[in-house]
Amino acid sequence: MDQPDAIVHQPVRLKIMAALKALPENEKLEFVRLKALVGATEGNLGAHIGTLEEAGYVEVEKDFVGKKPRTRIGLSTKGRRAFEEYVAYLRDIINQPGA
Amino acid sequence: MSISRDEAQRALSEAQRTQQRSATLRGYETAAPFLFLWAAIWFAGYGSQDLGSPLLARWTFPILSLFGWLASMVIGFRGKTQPGAHAGGMTLRWLLALVAYAVFAAGVAGIMGPVNGAQIGAFIPMIVALTYALAGLFFNATRFVIAGAAIAALTLGGYFYLPSHFMLWMAFVGGGALALAGIWMRSA
Numbered sequence: 001m002d003q004p005d006a007i008v009h010q011p012v013r014l015k016i017m018a019a020l021k022a023l024p025e026n027e028k029l030e031f032v033r034l035k036a037l038v039g040a041t042e043g044n045l046g047a048h049i050g051t052l053e054e055a056g057y058v059e060v061e062k063d064f065v066g067k068k069p070r071t072r073i074g075l076s077t078k079g080r081r082a083f084e085e086y087v088a089y090l091r092d093i094i095n096q097p098g099a
Numbered sequence: 100m101s102i103s104r105d106e107a108q109r110a111l112s113e114a115q116r117t118q119q120r121s122a123t124l125r126g127y128e129t130a131a132p133f134l135f136l137w138a139a140i141w142f143a144g145y146g147s148q149d150l151g152s153p154l155l156a157r158w159t160f161p162i163l164s165l166f167g168w169l170a171s172m173v174i175g176f177r178g179k180t181q182p183g184a185h186a187g188g189m190t191l192r193w194l195l196a197l198v199a200y201a202v203f204a205a206g207v208a209g210i211m212g213p214v215n216g217a218q219i220g221a222f223i224p225m226i227v228a229l230t231y232a233l234a235g236l237f238f239n240a241t242r243f244v245i246a247g248a249a250i251a252a253l254t255l256g257g258y259f260y261l262p263s264h265f266m267l268w269m270a271f272v273g274g275g276a277l278a279l280a281g282i283w284m285r286s287a
Contacts, residue, residue, distance in 0.1 A: 004102060009102075009110075011110070011113065014113065015114070017114075018114040018115070018117040018118040019118065019120075021121075022119070022121035022122040022125065023121070023125060029121070033124070037117060037120060037121055037124070038117070087111065087114065090107040090108075090110055091107075091111065093102055093103075093104055094104055094107050094108055094111065
């Protein structure tokens with residue numbers, strides 16, 4: 001990778017993807033939990049999730065638990081790969097001799 | 100767009116910290132139902148030891164423990180939401196863990212024996228406490244370490260300072276501590 005993936009590169013989105021990467025494949029995290037992990041406001045988090053969803057990096061599932069609405073977010077296979085590639089890109093920079 | 104080495108280092112550290120925190124919280128959430136289950140088993144098991152019937156005292160705990168292990172396996176499998184999870188491998192791991200615990204407890208009891216009910220009743224929770232503490236230390240999950248330390252302290256406290264009511268102590272205080280630990284994990 002010559003250039004970093006601009007979608008993953010944004011700090012809040014990187015944290016979102018890192019939090020989701022810790023889950024087993026196909027498992028999703030509730031919006032409120034993700035908000036606490038990332039430390040973003042609701043609006044800010046929602047906007048970044050929208051960007052990641054448009055890129056196909058996350059999957060968003062909305063349902064109801066009883067009468068309460070629930071939003072859950074999970075990393076897609078494409079998102080998982082993008083995150084891994086971005087981390088590898090960072091490691092390459094760190095490990096460059098004389099950088 | 101180019102990134103300096105420092106920026107890359109910062110971004111990677113932040114990502115790793117978030118990933119670690121997410122994994123720890125998931126661990127707490129996963130542990131909570133097991134703690135509730137075993138809290139109920141300790142309450143019933145230790146409580147039955149204090150009722151005075153030797154038959155009840157002899158058989159209740161082994162039966163409850165077996166039930167608890169099977170129920171733990173069911174909870175463990177329900178937590179595996181992803182398709183294609185290796186159910187066979189997990190079953191084998193659960194069964195081997197049960198065998199390992201049983202052989203270890205029986206081996207120690209054999210070496211140290213003869214042992215009485217209170218000694219066994221204190222020894223098993225100490226193994227549980229050690230398991231929690233080690234899991235917490237190795238997976239960087241402080242709440243597991245604290246829960247393990249609390250279970251060990253309560254068990255030792257009851258065993259040494261309240262020997263005449265030790266079983267009752269473990270039923271209410273030990274079982275209660277497990278239930279509280281479950282609530283604490285779930286709220287993380």
